[in-house]
Amino acid sequence: LLSLGLPSIHQAIDVRYRYSVHFTADMFAPQNTLFRDILDQDGGDGPKQILCVVDRMVSRHHPNLVVSIDRYCQAHNLVLVAPPQVTDGDERVKNDPEQVIRLHRLIYELGLDRHSYVMAIGSGALLDMVGYAAATAHRGLRLIRVPTTVLSQADSGVGVKNGVNAFGTKNFVGTFAPPFAVVNDSNFLRTLPDREWRTGIAEAIKVALLKDPCFFTFLEAKAQRLLWRDMEAMQRVVYRCAQLHLEHIATSGDPFEFGSSRPLDFGHWAAHKLEQLSDYQLRHGEAVAVGLALDSTYSYLADLLSEDEWQRILRLISALGLAVYVPELGAHLADRGGRCCVLGGLDEFRQHLGGRLTIMLLEGIGRGIEVHQLDEDRIVRGIALLREYQAALGQGDAHGAVSERVFADPAAVG
Ligand SMILES: NC(=O)c1ccc[n+]([C@@H]2O[C@H](COP(=O)([O-])OP(=O)(O)OC[C@H]3O[C@@H](n4cnc5c(N)ncnc54)[C@H](O)[C@@H]3O)[C@@H](O)[C@H]2O)c1
């Protein structure tokens, strides 16, 4: 009765996205034509209209930036529709709904349309917020990302996701929206605090572990230089990381994550929970480093990963100045049912993706393997191992003390 006897209409829509990630230094120097060329290639009549949003810390550390952008646009016949909007660049920008509304209002009042550009210059958090506002105004303006942290140049800024936090949940509201272009300007990295410099490298270790054993060896070889802030080494890390990331998006067959698996989220079920448990005092990359250490340890305890490779992973994380254990991981942090708090991250991870729990583990450096359940006792044993490792590091003896005891009898720990 209800079908009316009419056949269903089946429709497939193919949409092709194309965007480039560029690498340069000092992009608004008068003689650097990269940015102008990127816009020129977009065709269209008349001058290009740009709304620019700049991270407050970036503008503070690069006091000539705002003036340089203005001069550059004037010299190249680009229209800045308003003075660059200087905005907070840390997680607060994703927690405050007013920020998105303010940008929407500006876009509306300035009469921008789908052919206008929104250029975001700043940290991962700022890019996520501006990207979300740009993707939702008029159902999508052209977004130019200029990431200014290691993490965002290597990872978040080159991908297809944006979003803000809501109801206490990270990235609860957001869209998949590829940018118009990305410009990685290495000059910005010079002013990063040491902590930000280091934390960005965690995602590089992750992508090396999943996809590229040679890149892992490169990181081992350059660990000391990276710690000393060697810019050439860092540029190579950022480049390879961005390349692996983009390759994944382009070839994994699921750029918008319709499935239940998220291979690049290795170590992230614990990382997201640790960030939350620390009340966001832990930086994302710091939490990721611990998450990588935990899932690598689990892989070792599950006989997937060799002892030698497991040790190399912990050693590299530590050599890059990142911790493998933080108090938030502590088994003493239990929920009302007596379950270690961090384990709640597994439930939240499953909930965010929907469908069946899918966790990436390692069966070798450069070789990930997906599993659909984790043994909680084994995770807790892994946590105990990492606590010992970190404590021994504090006493200058990690690779000796822990491994001797652990390798003699892994079952004894935990
Ligand atoms: N969209 C994605 O796919 C994706 C992926 C991973 C992470 N993220 C998000 O990225 C965010 C983390 O990004 P982040 O690591 O860039 O940290 P962040 O956004 O917290 O920024 C760190 C701090 O560095 C400052 N800063 C930025 N550039 C600077 C510079 N050049 N010199 C001096 N200070 C500078 C910022 O103002 C901020 O205070 C999180 O919100 C995370 O959820 C998004």
Ligand SMILES: [Zn+2]
């Ligand atoms: Zn991450």
